[in-house]
Amino acid sequence: MDAALKALAEPRRREILRLVWSEERGATDIASHFRVTRSAISQHLGVLREAGLVTERREGTHRYYRADRAEMARLRDFLDRYWTGGLEQLRDAAEAAQREKGRS
Amino acid sequence: MDAALKALAEPRRREILRLVWSEERGATDIASHFRVTRSAISQHLGVLREAGLVTERREGTHRYYRADRAEMARLRDFLDRYWTGGLEQLRDAAEAAQREKGRS
DNA sequence: CGGATCATTCAGTTGACACTTACGTAAGTA
DNA sequence: TACTTACGTAAGTGTCAACTGAATGATCCG
Numbered sequence A, B: 001m002d003a004a005l006k007a008l009a010e011p012r013r014r015e016i017l018r019l020v021w022s023e024e025r026g027a028t029d030i031a032s033h034f035r036v037t038r039s040a041i042s043q044h045l046g047v048l049r050e051a052g053l054v055t056e057r058r059e060g061t062h063r064y065y066r067a068d069r070a071e072m073a074r075l076r077d078f079l080d081r082y083w084t085g086g087l088e089q090l091r092d093a094a095e096a097a098q099r100e101k102g103r104s
Numbered sequence C: 001c002g003g004a005t006c007a008t009t010c011a012g013t014t015g016a017c018a019c020t021t022a023c024g025t026a027a028g029t030a
Numbered sequence D: 001t002a003c004t005t006a007c008g009t010a011a012g013t014g015t016c017a018a019c020t021g022a023a024t025g026a027t028c029c030g
Helices: A002-008 A011-019 A027-031 A038-050 A069-082 A087-103 B002-008 B011-019 B027-031 B038-050 B069-083 B087-103
Strands: A054-059 A062-067 B054-059 B062-067
Touching: A002 A011, A002 A038, A002 A069, A002 B002, A011 A038, A011 B069, A027 A038, A027 A062, A038 A054, A038 A062, A069 B069, B002 B011, B002 B038, B002 B069, B011 B038, B027 B038, B027 B062, B038 B054, B038 B062
Parallel strands: none
Antiparallel strands: A054 A062, B054 B062
16 A cells, blocks of 8 residues: 555556556556656556556567556555544544434 | 655554544644653654644644545555456455455 | 743754766667 | 567666655744
């Protein structure tokens, strides 16, 4: 989760992730959308893969990348719950349960 | 939004944000939870404030900080919308998160 | 005023990281 | 086999950011 947040802090990587969000692409294809070298893109892809945000599929000399949406969903879930683990949240949850009980 | 993501990439800042999530705290109070100098904490608070993630309230020589939950909510919405081109993808991500939650 | 307290800011160091160029590797093709 | 394609990895460079320690506000109180 730490790695995922760090990976997303870089604007270029967010852009890459968007490119492979709805279709898989090769590294050269991805690199063609930017003005940096293919090498730089390859390194970014390594970071994204390490963070679990993209999956890699090899086919001959090609390597196709695609966003791992489940991981993105996990990240969103983490952001939702990371800060709400305190007593206040427990109280809120207890109150919600109480309301639910009274309703049935 | 860019600044907020960058701010959250730093683990220490996430911890700070958690400290001031449900109650406001002074800088010394916050710093006492870490092994770095007050100066470092003050700089972190500056980044968080610049990113709009915390608000500052002055009272005499004290400065009290508190998390800006609305900004956190905006960030979450951004993460939802940035990669999801439509409702269908949003639904897919939600379902994936649900499956993951049920698994743990 | 002068000191004490709470906190930011400045200067400088160190390490991380995004980038480039150069090279290495694996798989297909003539 | 030699050549090309599609990549990753290594090494080096410049920039940025997290940190420390010292200096600098800002406010209150005797």
